[in-house]
Amino acid sequence: MSVRSAVVINPSKVLDLEERRRELCDALAAAGWPEPLWLETTPEDPGCGMAREAAEAGVEVVLVCGGDGTVMAVAGELAGSDVAVALVPSGTGNLLATNLGIPRDVAEAVAVAVAGDRRRIDVGEVEGEGVFTVMAGMGFDAAMVGETPDDAKRRFGWAAYVASGIRNLTRRRMSVRLRLDGGRWLHRRAAAVLVANVGRLQGGIRLFPDAQPDDGELDVAVLTPAHVADWARLAGGVLLARRAAGLETFRARAVEIHATREEPREIDGDVIAPGRRLSARVRPGALTVCVPPS
Incomplete structure (x- = not known):
């Protein structure tokens, strides 16, 4: 059975939301994956609730399309679980993606999610934050x-x-x-x-x-x-x-x-x-x- 995935996307970090959705879904379909669960962040929720929803839906990979803040929100929910995070750089810094060698091109980033390795990395935790x-x-x-x-x-x-x-x-x-x-x-x-x-x-x-x-x-x-x-x-x-x-x-x-x-x-x-x-x-x-x- 194909791996189930979700996309957590920050609409403010992309110029054309519908175009980005087509790019992501087409790239996943080309790899034989079913259409992902599509979850958009809001000003009130930078991605925490979306990550929880994805995990509760049983997905195995969450593609994060946003900047470091969106990645941080998703990571805070998925740390300690077996759900993998795939980065699709779309923000200003994208420093985690840069340090891990994730390409900025959408199709190439999806290829990493589909056929790349899985690496367990540390996270830092700030008390109270x-x-x-x-x-x-x-x-x-x-x-x-x-x-x-x-x-x-x-x-x-x-x-x-x-x-x-x-x-x-x-x-x-x-x-x-x-x-x-x-x-x-x-x-x-x-x-x-x-x-x-x-x-x-x-x-x-x-x-x-x-x-x-x-x-x-x-x-x-x-x-x-x-x-x-x-x-x-x-x-x-x-x-x-x-x-x-x-x-x-x-x-x-x-x-x-x-x-x-x-x-x-x-x-x-x-x-x-x-x-x-x-x-x-x-x-x-x-x-x-x-x-x-x-």
């Missing part, structure tokens, strides 16, 4: 994401973050303390603290060269630039894959971050309420994803 597949952060990165208009992201992709990033280069640093795996507290003056499940950021920048989404650990970056010149040195070091001034990295299964004041926070590119804390832990091998054949 849900899971992430890519990254959670506090400080500069969250401020940058929060100030970037949605229409700019639709028009310019990841480059839309540049303007808000430049505006925040002189943002006052945070006074934070962080603890890894219950160890001693580390005190820093930081522009941002990132907790990541993958190594590559927007624009293909590899912040964590050794990070793997199935290594059972989270990668932590503490960014400490105080001035624009510091940011320039940091960027140069990262781009040239050299030891970067203003950057400390760690690895841990659990991370606790405490700031002395409320700071912007984000999970997988979605801004959450500002806060003084960000606590995350890894859930090893919790999510099955479709990846290109090895």
Whole structure:
């Protein structure tokens, strides 16, 4: 019997919804799969209820057509299950898809869902907020994401973050303390603290060269630039894959971050309420994803 599938799609991430539906259904039909269960996200539900509905319907593969936020919502529901997630990149960042080598072409992405391998990857879980597949952060990165208009992201992709990033280069640093795996507290003056499940950021920048989404650990970056010149040195070091001034990295299964004041926070590119804390832990091998054949 053919594998049953569902499509969870964010209508705001595609130009022509009906055309995208034809593309997906035709590609699945060409592979001999029956028509998928079609589930559209809403402003009130970014994909959680749709993922639950798909799982309750007994599907084996959920194709996620949207950005990292849609993937995050679906992953939060399907983590810990045997339902596989197949990525059809359609948003601004698509960082999980980029890190896993998923093509942007719809037919090629469906081919990965149909004939690719199944890989169990970790997810991160932020206390009180849900899971992430890519990254959670506090400080500069969250401020940058929060100030970037949605229409700019639709028009310019990841480059839309540049303007808000430049505006925040002189943002006052945070006074934070962080603890890894219950160890001693580390005190820093930081522009941002990132907790990541993958190594590559927007624009293909590899912040964590050794990070793997199935290594059972989270990668932590503490960014400490105080001035624009510091940011320039940091960027140069990262781009040239050299030891970067203003950057400390760690690895841990659990991370606790405490700031002395409320700071912007984000999970997988979605801004959450500002806060003084960000606590995350890894859930090893919790999510099955479709990846290109090895």
